[in-house]
Amino acid sequence: MEDVIKSYNTKNNDKSTNESTADIDNDENHASNLMNCIVPSTSVNQRMRRIEEILDSIPYFFGSMLDDNNLQRRLLVELGDCLLISCPKLNEKINPESNWYLVVLEANEIVEKVRVAYRDKTFKIWSDKNTTIHQYIEMRSLKTIERPWNIIPEQLTKKMPNILHHAYPINDVIFPLGKFLQKTLNIDHKHWIPVIEMSVSNCSTDELKCLIVEARKRRRFGSIRIWRLWGICQYSPESVSLVLEDITYGSLADFIRTSPRAQDQQCKFAMQIVDGLRNLEKYGFIHCRLSIDVCLLTYNYNVKIAIYGLTPGELYPTYVDVSDIDQCRLI
Numbered sequence: 001m002e003d004v005i006k007s008y009n010t011k012n013n014d015k016s017t018n019e020s021t022a023d024i025d026n027d028e029n030h031a032s033n034l035m036n037c038i039v040p041s042t043s044v045n046q047r048m049r050r051i052e053e054i055l056d057s058i059p060y061f062f063g064s065m066l067d068d069n070n071l072q073r074r075l076l077v078e079l080g081d082c083l084l085i086s087c088p089k090l091n092e093k094i095n096p097e098s099n100w101y102l103v104v105l106e107a108n109e110i111v112e113k114v115r116v117a118y119r120d121k122t123f124k125i126w127s128d129k130n131t132t133i134h135q136y137i138e139m140r141s142l143k144t145i146e147r148p149w150n151i152i153p154e155q156l157t158k159k160m161p162n163i164l165h166h167a168y169p170i171n172d173v174i175f176p177l178g179k180f181l182q183k184t185l186n187i188d189h190k191h192w193i194p195v196i197e198m199s200v201s202n203c204s205t206d207e208l209k210c211l212i213v214e215a216r217k218r219r220r221f222g223s224i225r226i227w228r229l230w231g232i233c234q235y236s237p238e239s240v241s242l243v244l245e246d247i248t249y250g251s252l253a254d255f256i257r258t259s260p261r262a263q264d265q266q267c268k269f270a271m272q273i274v275d276g277l278r279n280l281e282k283y284g285f286i287h288c289r290l291s292i293d294v295c296l297l298t299y300n301y302n303v304k305i306a307i308y309g310l311t312p313g314e315l316y317p318t319y320v321d322v323s324d325i326d327q328c329r330l331i
Contacts, residue, residue, distance in 0.1 A: 065147070065230070102133060
């Protein structure tokens with residue numbers, strides 16, 4: 001397999017509200033602590049934890065948040081722009097020892113993906129065992145694009161005209177935590193991506209503090225089948241928004257109910273939902289509001305499962321308060 005892939009041309013658990021939130025500064029250790037609880041301490045698991053710690057320290061690591069290539073094209077604007085992503089998990093040629101790409105905008109608007117591997121307790125260029133990723137970036141004078149998290153209000157602007165409205169609108173009733181708006185997240189004055197802003201409503205100040213703490217713990221939580229957080233925008237102590245991934249088409253339930261769909265497409269949806277639930281189960285996350293109404297349809301008609309905003313006053317539901325009938329509404 002080639003070490004550099006020319007990919008495309010750019011023109012084409014839970015705390016009560018009475019608990020202290022003083023542990024915010026320790027949230028970066030949450031992923032490591034969670035893994036300690038889930039798996040025994042072995043050399044393999046220690047290696048996994050070390051990798052997670054390094055990834056947490058890399059501000060330009062986007063994980064699988066940019067699996068939609070359109071997002072990569074929007075972020076890579078100037079010659080030498082770069083960012084680190086995880087290899088797509090569906091790639092049949094994936095190498096278990098090289099699970100990351102450094103994505104770089106080269107001359108003539110060509111985007112190249114440089115393989116990155118974990119070696120000698122650090123990240124190195126796959127084709128050069130002596131060069132770390134940081135050395136490679138420095139030698140080539142590349143410009144890293146940092147993933148946002150603490151978002152200021154000025155970074156959220158109106159939806160760009162070329163981003164379409166949802167063909168199958170998301171039902172606000174399913175998400176009592178707040179109201180949705182399609183927005184643009186401006187990482188800086190040149191780099192932007194489409195997002196969805198959920199303006200949190202009917203929460204006390206203490207509830208908002210707990211919500212922010214829980215959101216920090218979920219910064220890298222989920223997979224391509226989960227509707228994930230880009231960050232938090234705090235307008236004031238009493239006004240907070242969740243900034244979530246863009247959803248291209250909207251509600252999966254409406255998509256299925258408005259017109260007969262091919263069986264193979266419905267089977268694809270079912271398999272993707274199972275894949276998302278498998279990821280949640282891996283981390284001991286119980287979805288207390290699972291139904292087809294919390295499944296959303298995004299780029300290339302792929303499914304994402306919503307886990308946030310499904311109950312008032314909480315980032316995600318922590319208990320089951322629906323009837324047995326409601327719990328059986330997956331189909």
